[in-house]
Amino acid sequence: MSDATPADTAATRDYSKTLFLPRTDFPMRAGLPTREPLLLERWEKTDLYGQLRARGQGRPKFVLHDGPPYANGNIHIGTALNKILKDVIVRSMGALGYEANYVPGWDCHGLPIEWKIEEQYRAKGRNKDAVPVIEFRQECRAFAAQWLDVQRAEFQRLGVTGDWAHPYATMAFPAEAAIADELMKFAMSGQLYRGSKPVMWSVVEKTALAEAEVEYEEHISDTIFVAFPIRKGGEGALAGARVVIWTTTPWTIPGNRAVAYSKKIAYGLYRVTAAPEDNWAKTGESYILADALAAGVFKAARVESFERVADVSAADLAALTLAHPLHGLGYGFDVPVLDGDHVTDESGTGFVHTAPSHGREDFELWMASGRLLRERGIDTTIPYTVDADSVLTEAAPGFTGTRVLTQKGEKGDANKAVMAALTEAGALIARGVLRHQYPHSWRSKKPVIFRNTPQWFIAMDRPVDSLGNRTLREVALQAIDDTQWVPPQGKNRINGMVANRPDWVVSRQRAWGVPITVFVNRETGEILRDERVNARIVEAFRQEGADAWFTDADGARFLAPEHDPAAYERVTDVLDVWFDSGSTHAFVLDDPEAFPGLSGVTRRRDGGEDRVMYLEGSDQHRGWFQSSLLESAGTRGRAPYDIVLTHGFVLDGKGLKMSKSKGNVVAPQSVIKDSGADILRLWVAASDYTDDLRIGPEIIKTFAETYRKLRNSLRWMLGSLAHRVEGDDVPLSEMPELERLILHRLAELDAEIREAYAAFDTKRVVALLNGFMTGDLSSFYFDVRKDALYCDPVSSVRRRASLQVIDEAFRRAAIWLAPVLAFTAEEAWLDRYRSETGSVHLQTLPHTPVEWRDDALAERWQKIRRVRRVVTGALEIERAAKRIGASLEAAPVVHVADPDLLAAVEGVDFADICITSDITVVAGEGPAEAFRLDEVRGVAVEPRPAEGRKCARSWRVTPEVGQDAEYPDVTPRDAQALREWDAAHPEASAA
Incomplete structure (x- = not known):
């Protein structure tokens, strides 16, 4: 038995062992770069994805259909943002009680991958055209497969959970079969046709481009003001006058076939009254111009003075027939003047040079005016003035062989040649340059041109039986209304695009892609519509992939025995990759054998609880969102999604676009290596992704x-x-x-x-x-x-x-x-x-x-915490002045004049709440020197030291220390705690 007294024991005892201090293996330092891969291994080992699927059985479905990235390089911060946001939403919808599923996918066809293979060829001095198409396609397939695996690992490292073992890929044989099948549905319904229209053409890549494949970059263009002589209808005051146009594409002048005006614009006849002797616009010459633009035109033409001679009405203009400004050089045809809704008086001359082979609005006006033109004896044939290499053809007399752009996408000699000819002909009255935004290919980063080429189109405004005699545009616009858009302004954005878009160009003159699987009758030009042929194509693609189309020179394996292969042309163009990705719903969401966990969705608008979301960057309103909408609307009469969510782009810390040259690129791989993926995930989730x-x-x-x-x-x-x-x-x-x-x-x-x-x-x-x-x-x-x-x-x-x-x-x-x-x-x-x-x-x-x-309780505690803020503020000053060390050394007096606040703090252990050893609350304003906060009126605090002894265990300062004889150096509360602790640990207390 020990002879030590309680006081002796207290003096030597280590009370820290009796405290219930926090105890955990969860480290303060996260070490995420090391710890996160271990958790990824665990998720794979425990089959977390499989457990999630099992957990979700019987629940309403939430499917986030993955917009396929291109398998052609490492991921960047933008793709990291996209995949993380998708994962956050899928996980949160699972936590909300949905069967929330995510199957990752990849876009594997198309120019981005083909372009990479061609770069490798050029580096080795190989000619792509000398390589058999199947061999070239196999190299593209291998390249895509390699990068698919790289990106899969990078996406998983972000913590994204999905069916990584079974992703979808547009180059998988069943996927290629489904894409071809979707295309043939358009052919069967009559929505697919071959036509000739001006399309955006990449000279470098030698293919047509969709709007989604271009970006607008600053470009310097030559500008010219060209005078068209009046050939017919120019009697009276208009005799000898000329109509002036302005254009930023001089090389399109050989393709000019009309001049457009607007009946909404006021025009006048103007005469030059003074100009330098060597000026292109000579004194005494007359021009017809929009009144709002005349002064600007004459300034550009260095005209010193001019006068307005007469009004020129819309009827006057409609009666005119012009001569081409190069009429003496092989352009002897009539040039009509046509009323066009697209003409404005915001810039230029009020007249628009119309080359139907080089502009959408030019083409549409020319086609809409066909009957009128034919009545006037004008040949409505649209010339092919520029070939695939941007070389002017024989349809451009005097300029054949000149180039709009070089093979490297740089400025060619066509502009210079045309301007020289116009000058020689006396048709050029002014020239200059314009710095403006111009379409460039998003891959080669080089300017595109508009040229008329034979292409395959899906009609936007052709009523078809399969859509209830509605047009694709009508169905798509209705589907937009039926969809939830996040943020809501996305609806207006895509609605405007669909309402005004031209027919969908779905053909590309490339090698790596799903071919346009149609046959055309050589005599009639009609598409063969035969479900038996279609079925054979689909089955061959399922077994062999799309290469099957290129292994049969005449298509006999698909056509026979019902049709003579010699009577049909096999189309060799491939599909626009936006059609590929726009069809992914057909084999990801609608094929129960391919991805059973995603199929059989009963949409909310159909009375079900299931939902399908598409989530991508805001640029996809003109890309994947739109191509998916049009594809599904054309084949199913509805959108493939219920919800569309868009996010913004990633800029550097100063709000600037990232570029390697600026050195401001933030790579997700670097952030993960230094800080961990969870930091990136927190950045994504905490940011306003709508901007x-x-x-x-x-x-x-x-x-x-x-x-x-x-x-x-x-x-x-x-x-x-x-x-x-x-x-x-x-x-x-x-x-x-x-x-x-x-x-x-x-x-x-x-x-x-x-x-x-x-x-x-x-x-x-x-x-x-x-x-x-x-x-x-x-x-x-x-x-x-x-x-x-x-x-x-x-x-x-x-x-x-x-x-x-x-x-x-x-x-x-x-x-x-x-x-x-x-x-x-x-x-x-x-x-x-x-x-x-x-x-x-x-x-x-x-x-x-x-x-x-308990809202009443919460309201009361808001008041308590307001009073506590004043106490805390007073004690902070005391600590800063070193009058106290810890708040437990204080016993402040709190004066409360506000009756609501006073009532709130009554009945609570306010010293406990303020972490002081004691506290006194009294009614009243308190002395003038007391501490106050402007934002908490009616509370004043007098800091005072706590009286008594310091508890050796809890460090409270109180007269109660020593009241328990068995534990003389602690408070009664701590004494009771020690008594219970000792009873539970007899060996430790005895020692």
Whole structure:
């Protein structure tokens, strides 16, 4: 038996061993670059994707159909943004109770990949045209397969969960068969036709381009003002006058066939009254111009003075027939003057040079005027003045062999030649240059030209039986109305594009792609429509891939025995890759054998609960969103999606476009290596993705700091929960008010986070969780309850209730955070709930009892916390002045003049809430020197030191220390805690 007295024992005892301090293996330093790959391995080992599918059986479906990226290089920060956002939404919809599935996919055909192979050929001095088409296609296939594997690993490293073992690829044989089948549906319905229209043409890549394949870059163009002589209808005042046009494409003058005016514009006859002797616009010459533009034209033409001679009416203009400005050089045809809605008086001359082989509006006006032209004896044939290499043809007399652009996409000699000829003919009155935005190929980065070529089109305005005698445009516009657009303005954007778009050019003059699988009758030019032929094509593609089309020179294997191969032309153009990707719904969403987890969706607008989302960058309103819409509308009469969500682009930290030359590119691989994927995921989710996003070193640091605070909140909860006894719960009615307040906040957050996730508002989710975990929990609740959690007896209702509330808060916080911080939430979950196969990602949002919600209590505690802010502010000054060390050395007097605030703090242990050893609350304004905050009126605080002795265990300063003879150096509360601790640890207490 020891002879030591209680006082002796107290003097030597280490009380820290009796405290319930946080204890966890969850590290403060995340080490995400090392830890995240281990979690990826775990997810693969435990088949997390398979578990998610099993969990979702019987639930409503939420399918995020992946917009296929090109398999032609490493991912960049934009693709990282896209894939992370998709994953956040899929995980959140799973947490909301959907069977949320994601199958990744790749676009494997088309010019981006073909262009890479051609670059390799050029580097080796090989000629692509000398390589058999099948061999070339196989090289493209191998290239795409290689990059598909690279990108798959990079996407998985971002924490994206999906069916990575079974992705879709447009070059897979079943996919190629489905794409061809979709194309043949358009052929069978009569929507597919071969026509001749001006299309955007890449000289470098030698193919037609869709609008989605061009980007507008700054370009310097030659500009010319050209005078067209009046050949007929120029009697009276108009005798000898000329009509002036302005154009930025001098090389198209050989293709001119008309001049357009507008009956809405006021025109006049103008005469030059003074000009330099050597001027192109001579004194005495007369020109017809739009009144609003005449002064500008004469300024450009260096005319010193001019006069307006007469009005020129729309009827006067309609009666005119002009001569081509180069009529003496082989252009002796009539040039009609036509009324065009596209003509304005905003710039130029008020007249538009019309070359139907080189512009959409020119073409449409020419075609619409066909009857009128024929009545006037004008040949309506559209000339092919420029070939695939941008060389002017024999249809451009005097300029044959000149080039618009070189093979490298640089300016050729055609402009110079045309301008020289116009000058020689006396038709040029002014010239200049214009810096403007001009279409460039998004791959070669070189300017495109508009040229008339034979192409395959899908008609936008042809009523067809399969659509209920409606047009594709009508069906598509209705489908846009039926779709939810996030953000809502996306609807107006795509609606305007579809309402005004021309017929869809679906042909490309390339090798790597799904061919246009139609045969054309050599005599009639009609497309062969035979379901038996179509079925043979589809089956061959399923077995051999699209190469099957190129292994049979005359198509006999598909045509025989019903049709004579010699009577039909086999089309060798390939499909626009936008048709490929626009058809992906056909073999990903609609084929129950290919992806059974995605098929059989019953859409909400059809009375079901299932939903299909498409999610891509905002540029896809003119790309994948639109091609998918048109393809599905044309074959199914509806959109393939229920929801379309768009995000912005990624800029650097200063809001500038990223470029290697500027050195401001942020690579996701580098961020992951240095900071971890969860930092990128937090950046994506916390940003306003509906606008352009910024990222740079300082922004990454900011999100790393936000992440650190969230992680520390999780860590502290895990450490405290190490002392939680499962099932040792306190009824809600017996809980202290502070615990009931936190439960109320959990109930509030439950509703808000469900609503935000359902609205795909990830930014709000992060803001709510950050505010709750760092504000309500870390800087308030945890701070207040540390004393009770560390020092209260095991039996303490306050301590037990606090642990119970922290358990509830942790569980919800981990599940709420899981879609965003996929790795960290999993790591924390596994630290709390040890399991071989468990995962936070298998959880749905927990049920929250309605009785937790207590708005009256919350309103009262808002007032309590307002008063606490004044106390905290006063103590901060005392600490800064070194009059106190910790807040437990204080016992302030709080004067409360506001009766509502005074009533709120009555009945609570306000010293406990303010973390002081004692506190006195009195009614009244308080002395003038007391501390006050302007934003909290009616509260004043007098800081005073606490009286008594310092508790050796909890460090409270109070006269109560020493009241328990068995534990003379601690408070009675701590004495009871020690008594219970010693009883539970007899060996330790004896020692």
